[in-house]
Amino acid sequence: MSRFLSQRFAALEAYTPGEQPQDIQYVKLNTNESPFPPSPEVIAAVSAAQVAKLNLYPDPTCRVLKEKLAALCGLAPENVFISNGSDDILNFSFMAFCDESRPVAFPAISYGFYPVYADLYHLPYTAIPLRENFRLEPEDYCGLNRNVVIANPNAPTGRAISPTDVEKILASNPNHVVLIDEAYVDFGGESCRGLIPRYDNLLVCQTFSKSRSMAGGRLGFALGNADLIADLEKIKYSTNPYNINRLTLAAAEAAVDSNDYYVKNCLIIAENRAYTVAALSELGFETVPSVANFIFTRCGSIKGDDLYRRLKAKGVLVRHWNKPEISDYVRVTIGSREQMDIFLDRVRELLKEE
Ligand SMILES: *Cc1c(COP(=O)(O)O)cnc(C)c1O
Numbered sequence: 001m002s003r004f005l006s007q008r009f010a011a012l013e014a015y016t017p018g019e020q021p022q023d024i025q026y027v028k029l030n031t032n033e034s035p036f037p038p039s040p041e042v043i044a045a046v047s048a049a050q051v052a053k054l055n056l057y058p059d060p061t062c063r064v065l066k067e068k069l070a071a072l073c074g075l076a077p078e079n080v081f082i083s084n085g086s087d088d089i090l091n092f093s094f095m096a097f098c099d100e101s102r103p104v105a106f107p108a109i110s111y112g113f114y115p116v117y118a119d120l121y122h123l124p125y126t127a128i129p130l131r132e133n134f135r136l137e138p139e140d141y142c143g144l145n146r147n148v149v150i151a152n153p154n155a156p157t158g159r160a161i162s163p164t165d166v167e168k169i170l171a172s173n174p175n176h177v178v179l180i181d182e183a184y185v186d187f188g189g190e191s192c193r194g195l196i197p198r199y200d201n202l203l204v205c206q207t208f209s210k211s212r213s214m215a216g217g218r219l220g221f222a223l224g225n226a227d228l229i230a231d232l233e234k235i236k237y238s239t240n241p242y243n244i245n246r247l248t249l250a251a252a253e254a255a256v257d258s259n260d261y262y263v264k265n266c267l268i269i270a271e272n273r274a275y276t277v278a279a280l281s282e283l284g285f286e287t288v289p290s291v292a293n294f295i296f297t298r299c300g301s302i303k304g305d306d307l308y309r310r311l312k313a314k315g316v317l318v319r320h321w322n323k324p325e326i327s328d329y330v331r332v333t334i335g336s337r338e339q340m341d342i343f344l345d346r347v348r349e350l351l352k353e354e
Contacts, residue, residue, distance in 0.1 A: 008122070015116040018319050027335070027342050030317040032155075032184075032294050034213040034269075035335040038251065039261040042214070045254035046247050058246040060237075065249060068256040069221055073193055078226040081233065082252075084243040086183060086207040086220030090117055090149075092235040093203060093222075097177045098123045098147055106149040107136055109157065109326060111181065114149055130157075134288055134296070138165035142172035151181040153189045156319065156331040158290025163192040170199045177228070179203045186211035186266045187273075187334075188291035193223050200225040210293055212255050212262050217248045269293050273334045279344050283351060288329075298328040299347075301354055314346045 001010065018031035037043070062082040070077045083089045094117040098104045106114045108127035118125040126146065131137045134157040141148050148169060153160040170178050182204055185191050193204045203224040208214035222232060236243060244252075255262070273295065277287045280297055287297040299307055304327050308320035311330075319331040332343065 009120075012119055013116070015113045019317060021317070024315070026312075026315055026317045027339050028317050029333040029335055029339065029343060030319045030331075031215075032210055032292075032333045033215045034210060034265065034293070035339060036213050036265045036268075038213045038217075039255065039258035041254040041258045041261075042251045045250045047250075050247055050250045053246060056246070057242050058244060058249050060241040062244055062249060065244075065253050065256070068253055072256055072259060073223055075193070075196060075223060076226075079196060079223055079229060081222040081224075081229045081236075082244055083220045083222065083232075083236070084240075085209060085218040086181065086205045086222075087113060088243065089205045089220050089222045089232070090114070090179075090181070091120075092232050092239075093149075093177070093179055093205075094118065094121055094123065096231050096235050100124065102147055102176065104147040104149060105141065105144050107151075107154060109134060109154075109323075110149075111151050111155050111183075112321075130154075134159055136161055138168050141169045144173055145176065146173070147177045147179070148173060149179045149181065151183065152192070153184045153187075153290070153292040155184065155292070156294065156321070156326070156329075157288050157296050158184075158292040158294055159288060160189040160291050163190055163195060166192040166202075167195055167199075170195065170202055174201060177201050177203055179205065182206045183210055184292035184294075186262070187293045188266075188270050196224055200227065203228055208252060208255060211266050213265070214248075214251060214255060217251050219244065219248050219252045266293075268336075269334050272337055272340050275337070276332070276334060276340045276344065279340075280347070283344075283347060285347075294331050294333045296326075296329050296331050298330070299351075302350060304328045304330055307350070310350050311343075311346055314349065316343050316346050318343075 066077040066080045069080050103124040105126040105128055108129045128140050178201055180192055182191055195202055203222055205222045208219040280287055284300050285297045287295050304320050307330050311318055
């Protein structure tokens with residue numbers, strides 16, 4: 001820390017992203033990226049002609065992409081907000097909708113960024129414990145009189161609640177924003193975006209980082225009532241109006257056009273997930289039921305941090321947290337069948353070494 005950092009941030013603990021080693025080739029199952037490349041249309045869209053226009057600012061309204069996403073989601077362009085990854089939407093939402101008098105609540109075990117944003121803006125927050133086997137009980141979020149943020153499917157557990165359950169939470173907190181982070185919805189969850197016409201307090205956010213193979217492009221979007229979206233636009237135009245670069249914009253437009261390609265990839269991930277869970281079960285692992293592109297699993301005989309370290313030594317990266325309630329577990333991204341076979345082979349070797 002320099003002697004110049006504002007006192008406001010002196011105690012702030014920043015979010016720690018998963019490792020992104022740039023040297024050794026790992027089987028990388030630690031940050032929920034897609035094993036599939038972007039669609040051929042996306043690769044073609046990031047053309048020399050687009051690069052040649054980098055001297056010009058991109059369209060700050062993202063008009064074409066908004067229209068395409070609105071059509072895909074059955075909503076109007078004014079219900080769509082585009083951002084530089086969905087982390088940006090979370091940031092803007094904590095900034096826009098929360099303050100001392102509008103505190104926020106989220107699950108105690110969820111995306112590690114939520115408490116960081118709360119701390120960044122000095123917001124009072126409530127971390128609500130999950131129930132047995134990491135189940136999220138919707139009743140725990142009803143009538144809270146607070147803004148609510150829920151990852152659905154949740155991370156790092158992979159468990160989801162139904163749109164009917166989300167509706168109960170929305171209806172019982174009518175004067176507060178309920179943000180449903182659907183980063184993983186395309187792998188087997190059910191989106192609650194259909195509730196938007198009936199609930200002006202619902203904000204849904206999704207990302208191109210996972211199901212659309214564009215983590216490196218940084219593109220997220222939010223769906224909600226036009227007034228909520230206008231609030232987010234106000235924050236965007238007060239911070240960084242050109243937050244989506246020209247190349248990402250072109251790639252994202254092509255990605256929406258090649259939606260079928262990504263739907264197929266998500267089905268393959270769901271198959272690979274079932275395959276991996278079954279194989280781990282035979283090896284004595286206990287896995288939390290997941291509808292996401294990752295699983296949260298524990299081994300009876302090897303502790304979570306040992307499993308993480310010993311797999312890394314064998315060239316397979318998974319994610320582990322030192323938090324007491326989840327330290328027995330590792331989170332494993334579901335990749336290609338080949339990647340999962342390597343992961344399972346390394347696990348079998350580890351069990352033989354016991
Ligand atoms: C990955 C992730 C995000 C952020 O994704 P971006 O890459 O910023 O779009 C948001 N929420 C959850 C729960 C995630 O796992």
